[in-house]
Amino acid sequence: MFVDKELCKRCGACFAECPYQLVVEDKEGFPKLRLAAKKTCIACGHCVAICPVQAVTLPEMPVTQELTPEQCAPLVKDARVTQEQAEQFLRGRRSIRAYKNKTIPDDVIAEMLDVSRFAPSAKNGQPARWIVTRTPEATRKLAELTVEFMSINNVFPGVIKNWKNGVDKILHGAPHVAIVHAAEDGLNPAEDCSLAAAYLELAAHARGIGACWAGFLMEVAEGYAPIRELLGLPEGHSIYAAVMLGYPKYRYSRIPRRREVEFRWID
Numbered sequence: 001m002f003v004d005k006e007l008c009k010r011c012g013a014c015f016a017e018c019p020y021q022l023v024v025e026d027k028e029g030f031p032k033l034r035l036a037a038k039k040t041c042i043a044c045g046h047c048v049a050i051c052p053v054q055a056v057t058l059p060e061m062p063v064t065q066e067l068t069p070e071q072c073a074p075l076v077k078d079a080r081v082t083q084e085q086a087e088q089f090l091r092g093r094r095s096i097r098a099y100k101n102k103t104i105p106d107d108v109i110a111e112m113l114d115v116s117r118f119a120p121s122a123k124n125g126q127p128a129r130w131i132v133t134r135t136p137e138a139t140r141k142l143a144e145l146t147v148e149f150m151s152i153n154n155v156f157p158g159v160i161k162n163w164k165n166g167v168d169k170i171l172h173g174a175p176h177v178a179i180v181h182a183a184e185d186g187l188n189p190a191e192d193c194s195l196a197a198a199y200l201e202l203a204a205h206a207r208g209i210g211a212c213w214a215g216f217l218m219e220v221a222e223g224y225a226p227i228r229e230l231l232g233l234p235e236g237h238s239i240y241a242a243v244m245l246g247y248p249k250y251r252y253s254r255i256p257r258r259r260e261v262e263f264r265w266i267d
């Protein structure tokens with residue numbers, strides 16, 4: 001670990017924030033990396049990002065590349081949201097099921113996926129990988145194959161009936177769907193991918209773009225060879241979530257009610 005001793009205030013933040021206590025104090029009270037870091041560091045970058053004076057650089061190790069303060073984007077004070085704004089934003093996100101007949105530019109989708117990288121992941125494994133439909137035709141094909149699977153297996157007759165009547169209950173006519181997959185033998189692929197999908201929904205909401213989990217597709221996709229083949233899912237990977245994306249046809253003006261939160265304290 002490179003520590004600029006001219007800058008370091010020995011505040012202790014990098015010791016305290018390391019998830020594996022790999023940063024310890026040297027004799028003078030400056031931070032240094034324990035040898036165990038070579039094997040145990042998860043490259044979360046917290047030691048570099050927490051430093052208020054940009055004194056810490058993480059060296060290249062077998063498990064991680066060098067990380068300098070300059071490589072870590074600054075947290076812009078002016079871009080901070082208030083508690084009221086943040087809570088309205090979170091409470092105001094809705095699953096959108098009516099979309100405009102308009103595609104989202106590639107770069108906008110790429111930017112939203114980029115935000116999803118910052119979701120928590122077990123041991124900072126970041127296993128989520130995405131497959132995204134670029135065109136409404138490709139999106140519709142996936143909905144069609146999902147209905148095909150349902151018909152073959154005699155499940156969800158209502159959804160099939162709707163489809164025959166021109167009503168898409170699978171992807172609600174969204175122009176895009178983003179499917180997140182990961183290696184099955186990872187630590188917590190289902191949780192990691194679900195969180196990445198939740199972040200994608202929030203990134204969409206931040207841009208006024210509609211999103212909704214595509215549960216039917218998610219359930220069927222993996223077990224139905226034609227969908228698996230169409231997606232080109234890598235060997236050993238599973239699908240853990242699918243999110244429709246598109247411009248909402250309507251805007252919500254109120255926040256619907258939800259069940260009271262249930263919790264209890266223990267002392």
Ligand SMILES: Cc1cc2nc3c(=O)[nH]c(=O)nc-3n(C[C@H](O)[C@H](O)[C@H](O)COP(=O)(O)O)c2cc1C
Binds near residue numbers: 093094095
């Ligand atoms: C795992 C999961 C699967 C879902 N599958 C579908 C789905 O297949 N179709 C759909 O319209 N909504 C689906 N939803 C969205 C939920 O219905 C929605 O989140 C819930 O009704 C609450 O509404 P809100 O998201 O607007 O607060 C799914 C949500 C989750 C978390």
